[in-house]
Amino acid sequence: MQRRYRTLPELKAHESAQAVSFTDPELACKLTAMGVLPGAMIEMVRKAPFGDAFYVKVDGVRLALRTEEAEQILLTV
Amino acid sequence: MNKDAQQLQPLKVGLVGNPNSGKSTVFNQLTGLRQKTGNFPGVTVEIKEGSFTLPKGRRVSLVDFPGAYSLYPTSSDEKVLAEVLTHTTDPHFPDVLVYIADVTHLEKHLLLFTQILDLQIPAILALNMIDLAAAEGIKITVQPLAAKLGVPVVLVNGRTGENIAQLSAVIEQMESISPVLTKPFYKFSDDETSVSDAIKHNFGISNAYRALLLAHHKDWLPFLNSAEKAILGTITETKQFQSLRAQVEETLSRFDRFTPIVQEAIQHPPVFPTTTTDRIDAVLTHRVAGPFIFVGVMMLVFSCIFYGYEITGGWVEGLMGWLIEKAEAAVAPLQIAWLTDFITKGILEGLKGVLVFVPQVALLSFLIAMLEESGYLTRVVFMFDKMMRRFGMNGRSIVALIGGGACAVPAIKGTRTIGNWKERIITIMVTPFISCSARIPVYMVLIPIALPRAGWWIWAQVFGAMYVLGVVTALASGWVLNKILKTREASFLTLQMPVYRVPHWKNVWLTVMDKVKSFVAGVWKPILIITSALWFLSSFGPGDIAEKAKNSASMDITAGVRTDADRGDLEASYKLEYSWAGKVGKFIEPAIRPLGYDWKIGIGILSSFLAREVFNSTMYVIYSLESVGKKEESAAGDEKPFERYATLKDRMMNDRFRDTDQRIYTTATGLSLLVFYALAMQCMSTLVVVKQETGRWRWAILQFLVMGIMAYLFAWVTFLVAS
Ligand SMILES: Nc1nc2c(ncn2[C@@H]2O[C@H](COP(=O)(O)OP(=O)(O)OP(=O)(O)O)[C@@H](O)[C@H]2O)c(=O)[nH]1
Numbered sequence: 023m024q025r026r027y028r029t030l031p032e033l034k035a036h037e038s039a040q041a042v043s044f045t046d047p048e049l050a051c052k053l054t055a056m057g058v059l060p061g062a063m064i065e066m067v068r069k070a071p072f073g074d075a076f077y078v079k080v081d082g083v084r085l086a087l088r089t090e091e092a093e094q095i096l097l098t099v
Numbered sequence: 100m101n102k103d104a105q106q107l108q109p110l111k112v113g114l115v116g117n118p119n120s121g122k123s124t125v126f127n128q129l130t131g132l133r134q135k136t137g138n139f140p141g142v143t144v145e146i147k148e149g150s151f152t153l154p155k156g157r158r159v160s161l162v163d164f165p166g167a168y169s170l171y172p173t174s175s176d177e178k179v180l181a182e183v184l185t186h187t188t189d190p191h192f193p194d195v196l197v198y199i200a201d202v203t204h205l206e207k208h209l210l211l212f213t214q215i216l217d218l219q220i221p222a223i224l225a226l227n228m229i230d231l232a233a234a235e236g237i238k239i240t241v242q243p244l245a246a247k248l249g250v251p252v253v254l255v256n257g258r259t260g261e262n263i264a265q266l267s268a269v270i271e272q273m274e275s276i277s278p279v280l281t282k283p284f285y286k287f288s289d290d291e292t293s294v295s296d297a298i299k300h301n302f303g304i305s306n307a308y309r310a311l312l313l314a315h316h317k318d319w320l321p322f323l324n325s326a327e328k329a330i331l332g333t334i335t336e337t338k339q340f341q342s343l344r345a346q347v348e349e350t351l352s353r354f355d356r357f358t359p360i361v362q363e364a365i366q367h368p369p370v371f372p373t374t375t376t377d378r379i380d381a382v383l384t385h386r387v388a389g390p391f392i393f394v395g396v397m398m399l400v401f402s403c404i405f406y407g408y409e410i411t412g413g414w415v416e417g418l419m420g421w422l423i424e425k426a427e428a429a430v431a432p433l434q435i436a437w438l439t440d441f442i443t444k445g446i447l448e449g450l451k452g453v454l455v456f457v458p459q460v461a462l463l464s465f466l467i468a469m470l471e472e473s474g475y476l477t478r479v480v481f482m483f484d485k486m487m488r489r490f491g492m493n494g495r496s497i498v499a500l501i502g503g504g505a506c507a508v509p510a511i512k513g514t515r516t517i518g519n520w521k522e523r524i525i526t527i528m529v530t531p532f533i534s535c536s537a538r539i540p541v542y543m544v545l546i547p548i549a550l551p552r553a554g555w556w557i558w559a560q561v562f563g564a565m566y567v568l569g570v571v572t573a574l575a576s577g578w579v580l581n582k583i584l585k586t587r588e589a590s591f592l593t594l595q596m597p598v599y600r601v602p603h604w605k606n607v608w609l610t611v612m613d614k615v616k617s618f619v620a621g622v623w624k625p626i627l628i629i630t631s632a633l634w635f636l637s638s639f640g641p642g643d644i645a646e647k648a649k650n651s652a653s654m655d656i657t658a659g660v661r662t663d664a665d666r667g668d669l670e671a672s673y674k675l676e677y678s679w680a681g682k683v684g685k686f687i688e689p690a691i692r693p694l695g696y697d698w699k700i701g702i703g704i705l706s707s708f709l710a711r712e713v714f715n716s717t718m719y720v721i722y723s724l725e726s727v728g729k730k731e732e733s734a735a736g737d738e739k740p741f742e743r744y745a746t747l748k749d750r751m752m753n754d755r756f757r758d759t760d761q762r763i764y765t766t767a768t769g770l771s772l773l774v775f776y777a778l779a780m781q782c783m784s785t786l787v788v789v790k791q792e793t794g795r796w797r798w799a800i801l802q803f804l805v806m807g808i809m810a811y812l813f814a815w816v817t818f819l820v821a822s
Contacts, residue, residue: 047343048589049593050347051171051343051346051347052168052173052593054351054354055168055169055171055350056168056207056593057204057206057207057208057210057354059351060351067377067380068385068386070384070386070481070482070484071384071387071390071482072482072485073485074484074485075481075482075484075485077380077384081206081207083207083595084376084380084595084596084598085593085594085595085596086477086480086481086484086596087592087593088484088485088591088592088593091591091593
């Protein structure tokens, strides 16, 4: 069975997708501790003014993530 | 310890919770003004300690731990909690923990709480922000939480103080309640069990989870000695224990277990509506509008600081004038001239150096606390993270740089929120480039001297350009340091943005008080040392300088150069010239001559180590205008700031070099001196704080040298280009 994932930076503004897993273990630690768990719906709110950071919403919690952090978040297609 | 002694010991209570759960607010409610900020030994993480009395009279010493999401820390702030809770003999180890959770996001806030349960520390769960919950239509049933977690649960409102008394009452009962949970909340995997058992056995630890945490944190826990680290290393290696993976597994499993409990206790409305916060953020963090709004906000902040300085500067001058008069009257009967002089010109001058900045620090911490409390600063961090990282800093550094606009001392202390070592060092190193308010009066004197024929409009532009110069050099130095310094520490942004709130006045007020107190505590010693040294250098010299000064003044008056009315001022001026300070000024003259300066400016620069604005009062004395200076300097608050120092300006502009008879203050000298004051590290208090915050004199000395060399070179180039 072939599956393809997207990463968080690929989402357009106001698009949502479900988190599948986190590739970097250290970031996984941090995100899960904040309650961003695999299976959560992540909504892209907007990009930062100078790029390179994202404003997302997860279960009503607002998060700021750098691109290299956001790339570690795999989402359903 | 017997029972009576135990009664006398205050009960140690710790406040823990996730960032932004309202911990500090509850702390303020419980302790009010009976609090102080301290440091954890070794790390520069701030902790607040306070005290209060329980209803039946037992004293409580309360510690506000830095906010943390979990006992698996990712920043030095978070590490403090893990360190204390795994070390039962730590002086901060609590008898009782009060866990503050934001009830509107309870499903995210219980991870750390369940970890604490497994450490078997008596704990109370305080559900905060019940007002917001009510407004959002969230229904709370306490019973399932209390039953399934086995702890007392209290609903509180940190803002109004509702139920805070009840919380105290529950803390009081805690001593007689034994922990209810008999089984650990989290069930270990087989690997974890065997690692934990081995550590329990080797270290004589009874709590299984504490033993497991030692395995996870063996590399950095400071209380472990190398032998203990070696044992832990062997245990984790033979059991092939994979710390990071185990942490994630544990976290997920804890969430799995407490999520149903939360769902039973909390009824959310079915959807998360678009809230006011979203609508505000659509504007404030907008890709185009956001940065412009930020610039607008900053201009507002700086206008406040600037006008604040104008107004309060006058007050401080007035107050000091009065104090000096009183002091003179008090010590005059003793008939000891040097003592009077030391008290009025030494000690009180130093006191003024501190007092001038108190309103500045208060105003700035007030403005920053407002921005912080409202939630706006986190957005600034988000918007500017990328830009600041190019310069080796991160979004949080912006706060320090803004603070540098008032005074670098509190700004540098504020860098403790920056988790990454390298980014923090860079921020500390470049913050003093930002033009602080001590430079304002110096700029006001020098700008009209540099450009005598330009009107106030141009002067104001140049004044603005001085700030730009500061920001540009700060960023450029950051860029360079970024290339030089190396670190392997990961840097994260991953940041929760709180909802927008109207600032809570009690929090803002207590923050301002705390900042002012720690500012005064930090600077009074270096300032006292510097004032005493400067007073000595400028009051004594080879031979009887008072006598020599008297003679020179008389000669000038008989020659008709000056009138008898000027006698006092003239004597003061000659005395300074003949003093050690004058000697030093003349000694360094050859070194600063290429920049266009004479020995008088040398003395000015020397005296600026107290605080840069002392340059002005030194110039008044040198140009025998001491009595005029008092009037002009206290004219702060009038509407023509650039014309305030007119007499001084005229006198300085007519001065000529003795050997070449050329004017000293040409446009080139003026500009060069402006650049020098913008870039040089001339503040003893800042150097002391840099030493405190970095733990080493090394960084302070490096900063002093590099900024000095840069100031010299740039001032020199400016002088050459402009002449
Ligand atoms: N509406 C409401 N707001 C509250 C309540 N308690 C705290 N706040 C606000 O929540 C915000 C965060 O509170 P803090 O006390 O700074 O939170 P903290 O947990 O100490 O945060 P850190 O210092 O980041 O660890 C502040 O703006 C408070 O005014 C409450 O019961 N109701």
